[in-house]
């Protein structure tokens with residue numbers, strides 16, 4: 599599905615120089631690479647602050663802690679996003695409530711939100727899934743009159759734009775993951791939160807270092823140690839200037855798949871800057887048969903994600919009675935095809951041939 603060695607090989611000289619810079623500086627955490635990366639990320643998404651943390655899941659957890667309004671304790675999210683928000687919210691001690699998705703975009707359905715909101719809901723997470731910028735403005739217009747904060751999960755969509763501007767600056771705060779297979783990936787774990795609120799940024803900077811208000815002085819409860827290290831920050835700085843062109847390449851791969859696919863397979867479109875082609879996802883009724891067909895053409899596939907959050911074994915008994923018809927139907931029909939910027943033309947052709955002959 600992916601071959602990380604190709605980007606490492608192509609970027610090897612720049613990565614060597616970046617790591618040499620880190621070794622020469624002797625800073626290992628919170629040094630000059632980290633500070634420069636935070637500034638560059640904030641500029642990329644059009645937010646005032648970026649706060650580096652240890653992973654995307656940590657970014658979600660600390661963002662939820664920093665944005666949950668006092669006296670509220672429920673986080674609302676779609677259940678088709680891989681469980682990361684659920685894990686983060688539960689770790690922060692919050693209760694999770696699920697909302698159904700839109701069948702076309704696979705992102706949260708703003709119309710379905712009204713049925714799940716009440717005055718214990720504090721935060722709604724909008725996940726820009728598969729690379730598509732979700733309709734944050736529509737979600738905000740439902741939530742904000744009720745005093746509910748909206749935040750974004752941009753782990754799969756760095757560089758995507760909503761009609762109002764780049765993801766990462768469309769709500770109170772936004773979480774990013776730099777897991778190696780992401781469109782902007784590190785060579786290890788990493789994450790960040792962006793925000794244009796000074797208060798939220800201060801809270802995040804405190805929470806990522808033990809809740810400190812000052813060295814050895816704990817000002818915020820719920821803190822932990824979650825830092826983006828200098829080596830990963832230096833890798834991300836090498837890769838960020840390549841992001842726009844790589845997002846365009848990924849989009850083009852998905853467009854090729856859409857042109858090649860026959861009627862039983864619906865390729866979720868990635869036609870403009872509202873999508874950065876993180877995952878090439880198709881919807882097909884007989885998934886097992888389709889995946890066997892791909893196998894016979896030597897094309898790998900995967901499912902993102904096979905089990906919706908409310909149906910995960912760990913939460914058995916907790917969500918009985920929860921019905922999310924679109925989420926549940928799509929979980930049985932989605933398939934992800936290979937999609938990464940270093941795919942060769944032959945590899946893209948092979949996927950297209952498999953799609954055309956199904």
Ligand SMILES: Cc1ncc(COP(=O)(O)O)c(C=O)c1O
Pocket residue numbers: 653654655656658679680682683725751753754775776777787788789
């Ligand atoms: C939508 C989404 N949110 C959050 C995460 C969590 O990021 P991480 O793996 O860096 O913890 C991921 C990816 O792993 C993701 O795809």
